[in-house]
Amino acid sequence: MEKYDVAIIGGGSAGLAALKQLSTLGKQAVLLEAGKKVGVKNISGGILYSKKPNKGRVYNVEDIYGQNFVNEAPLQRKITKYLLHATSKDKVFSMDLTAAHEYQSNFGYSVLMNELNAWFAQSADESAQKCGGGIVPGVHVNNISWDDEKERTIIQTDELDEFQVKAVIAADGVNSEVAQITRARPKFSAVQLYQGVKAIVKLPEDIINETFAIGADDGEAHLFAGDITLNHLGGGFLYTNRDTLSVGAVYHFDSLLDSPIEPNTLLDALLKNPMITELIKDEVPVRGKIDKTLEKEKQMQIRFAVTKLIKTWYEIRDVYLSSSRRKELIKTGKFNSEDEIKSKLSETREKMSSQYGIQFKTDYVEDEYGAKLIPDGKRCRMKKPYHKNVLFVGDAAGRGVFVGPRIEGLNVGIDDGVRAANAIARALEKNNFSQGYLGEYYTKSIEESPYTKDMKEIDKEYLKIFIDATKDVPKDILSAKHSLVLKLMSSGAIRSMAAKFVNVLGYERLLPVIESQESYVKVPTELAERSGKTISSSYTPSIPLLADRIAKLNYNDDKVSHIKVLNPNNDFMKKLVMLCPTKCYSEENGQVTIQHEGCIECGTCSEQTDWKHPRGEKGINYRYG
Amino acid sequence: MEPLNLAVIVKLEPDFSEGNVSYKPDGTLNRNETKSTLGPHSGIAAKAAFYAKVRYGAKISVCSMGPPWADIALQQAQQTCDADVLHLYSDRIFAGADTLATAETLKTGIEKMEGKMDIVFSGHRASDGETGQTGPQTAWKLGFTFIGNVISYDVNLEKRTVVAKCLLTLNGVPNVIEEIEAPLPVFLTIDPSYKSNFTTVSQRIAFEKYQKEAYERARNFKQSLKVFNIDELGVDKTLVGLAGSPTIVYQVERIPKGKATRQAEVFDGSNSEHIRKVVAKMREALSAMVIK
Ligand SMILES: Cc1cc2nc3c(=O)[nH]c(=O)nc-3n(C[C@H](O)[C@H](O)[C@H](O)COP(=O)(O)OP(=O)(O)OC[C@H]3O[C@@H](n4cnc5c(N)ncnc54)[C@H](O)[C@@H]3O)c2cc1C
Ligand code: SF4
Numbered sequence: 050m051e052k053y054d055v056a057i058i059g060g061g062s063a064g065l066a067a068l069k070q071l072s073t074l075g076k077q078a079v080l081l082e083a084g085k086k087v088g089v090k091n092i093s094g095g096i097l098y099s100k101k102p103n104k105g106r107v108y109n110v111e112d113i114y115g116q117n118f119v120n121e122a123p124l125q126r127k128i129t130k131y132l133l134h135a136t137s138k139d140k141v142f143s144m145d146l147t148a149a150h151e152y153q154s155n156f157g158y159s160v161l162m163n164e165l166n167a168w169f170a171q172s173a174d175e176s177a178q179k180c181g182g183g184i185v186p187g188v189h190v191n192n193i194s195w196d197d198e199k200e201r202t203i204i205q206t207d208e209l210d211e212f213q214v215k216a217v218i219a220a221d222g223v224n225s226e227v228a229q230i231t232r233a234r235p236k237f238s239a240v241q242l243y244q245g246v247k248a249i250v251k252l253p254e255d256i257i258n259e260t261f262a263i264g265a266d267d268g269e270a271h272l273f274a275g276d277i278t279l280n281h282l283g284g285g286f287l288y289t290n291r292d293t294l295s296v297g298a299v300y301h302f303d304s305l306l307d308s309p310i311e312p313n314t315l316l317d318a319l320l321k322n323p324m325i326t327e328l329i330k331d332e333v334p335v336r337g338k339i340d341k342t343l344e345k346e347k348q349m350q351i352r353f354a355v356t357k358l359i360k361t362w363y364e365i366r367d368v369y370l371s372s373s374r375r376k377e378l379i380k381t382g383k384f385n386s387e388d389e390i391k392s393k394l395s396e397t398r399e400k401m402s403s404q405y406g407i408q409f410k411t412d413y414v415e416d417e418y419g420a421k422l423i424p425d426g427k428r429c430r431m432k433k434p435y436h437k438n439v440l441f442v443g444d445a446a447g448r449g450v451f452v453g454p455r456i457e458g459l460n461v462g463i464d465d466g467v468r469a470a471n472a473i474a475r476a477l478e479k480n481n482f483s484q485g486y487l488g489e490y491y492t493k494s495i496e497e498s499p500y501t502k503d504m505k506e507i508d509k510e511y512l513k514i515f516i517d518a519t520k521d522v523p524k525d526i527l528s529a530k531h532s533l534v535l536k537l538m539s540s541g542a543i544r545s546m547a548a549k550f551v552n553v554l555g556y557e558r559l560l561p562v563i564e565s566q567e568s569y570v571k572v573p574t575e576l577a578e579r580s581g582k583t584i585s586s587s588y589t590p591s592i593p594l595l596a597d598r599i600a601k602l603n604y605n606d607d608k609v610s611h612i613k614v615l616n617p618n619n620d621f622m623k624k625l626v627m628l629c630p631t632k633c634y635s636e637e638n639g640q641v642t643i644q645h646e647g648c649i650e651c652g653t654c655s656e657q658t659d660w661k662h663p664r665g666e667k668g669i670n671y672r673y674g
Numbered sequence: 675m676e677p678l679n680l681a682v683i684v685k686l687e688p689d690f691s692e693g694n695v696s697y698k699p700d701g702t703l704n705r706n707e708t709k710s711t712l713g714p715h716s717g718i719a720a721k722a723a724f725y726a727k728v729r730y731g732a733k734i735s736v737c738s739m740g741p742p743w744a745d746i747a748l749q750q751a752q753q754t755c756d757a758d759v760l761h762l763y764s765d766r767i768f769a770g771a772d773t774l775a776t777a778e779t780l781k782t783g784i785e786k787m788e789g790k791m792d793i794v795f796s797g798h799r800a801s802d803g804e805t806g807q808t809g810p811q812t813a814w815k816l817g818f819t820f821i822g823n824v825i826s827y828d829v830n831l832e833k834r835t836v837v838a839k840c841l842l843t844l845n846g847v848p849n850v851i852e853e854i855e856a857p858l859p860v861f862l863t864i865d866p867s868y869k870s871n872f873t874t875v876s877q878r879i880a881f882e883k884y885q886k887e888a889y890e891r892a893r894n895f896k897q898s899l900k901v902f903n904i905d906e907l908g909v910d911k912t913l914v915g916l917a918g919s920p921t922i923v924y925q926v927e928r929i930p931k932g933k934a935t936r937q938a939e940v941f942d943g944s945n946s947e948h949i950r951k952v953v954a955k956m957r958e959a960l961s962a963m964v965i966k
Contacts, residue, residue, distance in 0.1 A: 051874055053875065079875055079879065183883065188878070208873075209875060
């Protein structure tokens with residue numbers, strides 16, 4: 050049997066950080082990732098933060114991947130403006146939260162997980178190979194077993210011969226199978242989770258710059274609450290990437306279970322909001338009707354030619370409307386000048402309309418649909434994030450800071466990854482992997498992380514910034530309970546006392562007040578109605594049907610289902626007919642059945658099913674994530 | 675233990691994939707208009723060689739006889755097998771070669787390569803020729819043990835032998851897999867159904883490592899490429915090109931399919947006497963083969 054020092058299960062941002070750190074410390078580690086390539090299974094909003102807390106330290110991306118990280122990594126745009134919008138029909142009331150976004154922060158960049166994790170992997174793999182380790186993609190871990198007598202920990206997978214390690218890092222995400230195998234924690238329950246659903250909207254770089262009135266490297270983040278929530282607890286987001294937008298909705302899962310609604314309907318509610326409609330709009334080609342009296346073959350030829358022409362048009366246009374790509378292609382000699390690109394573009398356009406009757410209209414283009422559960426660190430972080438010699442990090446450990454507009458899972462998981470790596474490096478040196486020496490040490494390190502503090506209590510400084518940002522909100526909108534809290538918090542001296550008081554009272558008791566119907570729906574809706582600006586949309590977006598969204602996804606089908614329904618007639622399962630983001634469940638005669646082929650592995654159904662990730666290389670492959 | 679030294683012979687072929695192929699009005703291939711690429715069977719040979727790179731850290735040289743632009747076939751092969759060395763034998767005199775003359779050129783090239791070869795790989799056949807003879811003829815000229823239709827293999831570095839599984843397909847009989855052990859050097863032609871299997875973590879790590887290296891090398895493939903003309907190769911002019919080709923291809927015809935007649939006998943599976951008869955018949959059909 051082969052032997053390695055450390056196995057890391059899962060190649061998301063948390064597992065990759067652990068691999069990079071272990072390798073930097075000269076320790077041998079292998080990372081096993083189920084996806085065909087690192088990055089294809091990961092999805093985020095997402096903004097990647099680097100933080101500088103006043104007290105204590107966190108491990109940031111630059112600490113692990115080098116101080117030149119910002120220049121080398123495939124980041125999208127630096128978020129320089131952060132806004133919260135309250136919505137009601139065509140009215141929007143906006144508050145500037147840039148100060149909250151910049152609070153204790155070095156930077157925040159919009160990112161796309163597929164390419165970012167691939168970049169992390171490249172760097173971590175290079176270092177790992179030097180220590181006799183590396184990344185093995187396309188491998189699904191299905192068991193860990195311990196032979197205490199021989200002091201062996203054995204990793205079993207669907208694809209490879211079993212092998213032996215001294216310690217394990219479980220970085221297998223929110224639907225962690227390692228947590229089930231080790232029984233280190235129960236499955237997360239609905240109150241501890243959010244469901245996130247997201248669409249990538251295509252929009253050329255220059256149009257983004259123009260629409261948002263920003264520079265080529267700047268970006269914006271927009272959050273939404275109010276009637277776009279359709280009365281559920283949560284909200285929406287829109288982040289600018291280089292030449293796409295990330296538009297998504299994040300909702301408390303228990304609120305969705307209380308009154309089930311299709312995740313794509315919540316996404317659509319966002320896309321239909323006139324403010325968002327205007328932000329995503331573009332010029333879109335529309336195919337002309339093909340003469341049905343023509344021979345079948347001729348019709349087919351026209352269809353192919355049109356498809357090819359539209360593709361060419363998009364390719365040239367994407368170049369033309371991106372200053373960096375324009376320059377690059379002129380430099381490499383693909384084009385001689387900007388004028389040449391321009392005339393090529395109008396030539397193609399002319400051909401499209403004159404030869405094939407293609408017209409152009411105002412609309413928007415969606416490129417990828419996705420969804421995933423998010424663990425709410427406030428409610429589900431593991432208090433003891435280990436079992437024997439297995440340490441849990443990131444989403445697998447239920448860790449993330451989600452407080453109001455603060456949405457941070459990536460940086461938290463990266464910090465965990467480094468701490469787990471450090472703890473294991475220390476254990477390797479003493480060859481001591483006992484719970485006392487390894488697990489407890491890691492727990493202490495995690496508890497010292499400022500992020501853990503943020504999951505446990507209210508940060509009064511952050512609260513002040515937030516309250517300052519909402520100073521224009523008419524106080525009479527708020528209920529007596531809310532306005533009292535707000536009044537108390539607005540005064541410096543009392544705020545400090547009050548924050549202490551609520552922290553003594555316990556975060557858990559306060560949360561239902563903060564995360565309520567009133568704060569997500571009622572107050573923002575009324576605020577927008579009363580003080581909002583009217584925005585009218587100049588077109589009606591053609592929002593794709595769910596079936597079309599699914600058809601655009603890239604799957605590597607597995608004949609065997611990775612999910613087994615345990616109770617086909619219980620209530621939870623019946624609600625999944627609505628709540629599965631790709632409609633894998635259906636109900637007939639009171640029995641729920643699954644068709645696993647469209648599954649995007651979000652985990653929404655995992656609590657009450659026999660739920661595993663698909664075998665290596667199988668299942669969903671996100672292109673953006 | 676001495677490292678393995680491998681060679682792969684590959685061929686530039688017309689790209690028969692959709693959109694890349696063009697025909698003349700008479701139905702024959704329009705070679706000027708059709709794009710060229712690494713032949714699919716050559717690609718499989720390169721994949722088989724890559725197995726030895728991953729398993730045994732073998733050194734791989736890929737060679738081809740062809741026009742100057744056949745270097746792209748070598749580049750594609752390098753991306754598949756992480757070749758250390760690329761050889762292109764290119765000279766007007768080589769043109770018009772049949773399989774025998776091609777084998778002579780390749781044999782000379784392989785013998786010119788650094789070190790003694792342990793295994794030479796070739797594809798099953800070319801997709802634009804119908805013969806599948808270049809491999810066996812090169813093997814014969816090199817004096818190597820020839821093993822055909824290889825679907826998987828392993829090398830015993832200590833004993834310096836190869837153990838290859840070969841697929842035997844005989845009309846009317848289920849496929850048979852034959853296992854052959856032979857001392858190095860050997861010449862393997864690789865069956866289209868060849869598959870590499872990596873089952874341990876270390877193999878998979880090596881696979882990822884060499885694949886990355888292959889990608890980098892192929893991006894700068896000219897650094898590993900050496901082009902030889904006839905003089906540089908030092909081959910006997912009378913044995914290569916048109917002059918060295920005894921074959922005259924008159925026409926390639928489809929082999930007419932024999933009329934199928936069925937002589938079915940019905941057996942009852944619950945009747946033990948019938949079962950005994952079936953077993954006897956199977957034994958009779960298989961007796962002509964040696965099965966390990
Ligand atoms: C819609 C949405 C918006 C978000 N927005 C933000 C944001 O703006 N900022 C922010 O910081 N965070 C955000 N988050 C949270 C953040 O994306 C996650 O916290 C983070 O991606 C988790 O990383 P991870 O490495 O812990 O887990 P994952 O990225 O889930 O990685 C787990 C990996 O393990 C692999 N795996 C699982 N099981 C096995 C197995 N048995 N064998 C082998 N491999 C396995 C999986 O294939 C996967 O690649 C958002 C999340 C969502 C869904
Ligand atoms: S089947 Fe389950 S895990 Fe798959 S997409 Fe539906 S809810 Fe998500």
